[in-house]
Amino acid sequence: MGFAELKSAAVAWQTLHNLKEIKIGTVSGYVNTAEFDQMAAKGELRIDAAGSDTANLLKLNGGRISLAVIDKNVMYYLLATEKKLAKAKNNIQFNNKMLEDKKLYICFKKNDKGKKLVSAFNAALKQVNVQEIMNKYFSAEH
Template identity: 45%
Template sequence: MKIRCIPVTAILMYAFGMSPLFAADNPVMRLASLEWAPYVGSRLHQEGLTAGIVKVAARQIGMDTKISYSPWSRTVYAGLNDPNYAGYFPAFYLKEREKTCYFSGVLGHSVVGFAYLKERPFQWTKLNDLRGIKIGIVQDYANGEEFDAMVKQRVLDTDAAPSDVSNLRKLLAHRVDVIVIDK
């Protein structure tokens, strides 16, 4: 059975009675998210660009939105498993996620790439070129189906961290060669 993720479609589905969270006496939809500027964040204007889109969509169907912020792994867990949440956002589309989530249309675009230290450049043209390079990733982030499959098969050497900030610190301390990060 598919459950909560990416809220725009979820907002519409839940509003039409598919979840007890949206009974007439409870017009507030709780969603889980992470601090990820400029898309979402508790200290950003209107909680960020993506949060603003979600809030406007919810208002269109007469609902208010309350967003709780946690590290990504906790966000995903709450959005999928905690009955107090209608879902979580934002998340990249993956076929695997489609098994447990309803997806809306695209809410925005993000460019993901590698960051490395200027004094330690590296060259690559295809993912196989990354073998033997220690790559910092964020725990439970989607980094593309092919990349994620290679990580799962342990073809790529990765070191997971709870956040981009943690990965940047590892990069500066030379604990990883490169990190995967949003531009």
């Protein structure tokens, strides 16, 4: 998780305190990082909430915000697939500093069926090179 930004207006920052004067797009109801959400709640960050990541990318492209909090893969996926963002995809990039490396988890019930599902999932996952698929999918667009 990090920030989408305009290629023509990249933002250099070291800590969130460096971003106090910058208008940052968020998605209503999304959890970001603990520090980011605490600072936003205290009014220490200039937040402009939207209903979706797509709306934030459109606001970013239109110059209404300077950064948009987003997952890097979600950003590239939306830029590659959303027709609304066709004009924006060449203008937007992912900021080179991450907010947080969020982990994804899958849960199964602790019973016999759950154990079988875990085994099947793990076996299938070993056969998939996720990074290769992502690189191939996004290389045509970026």
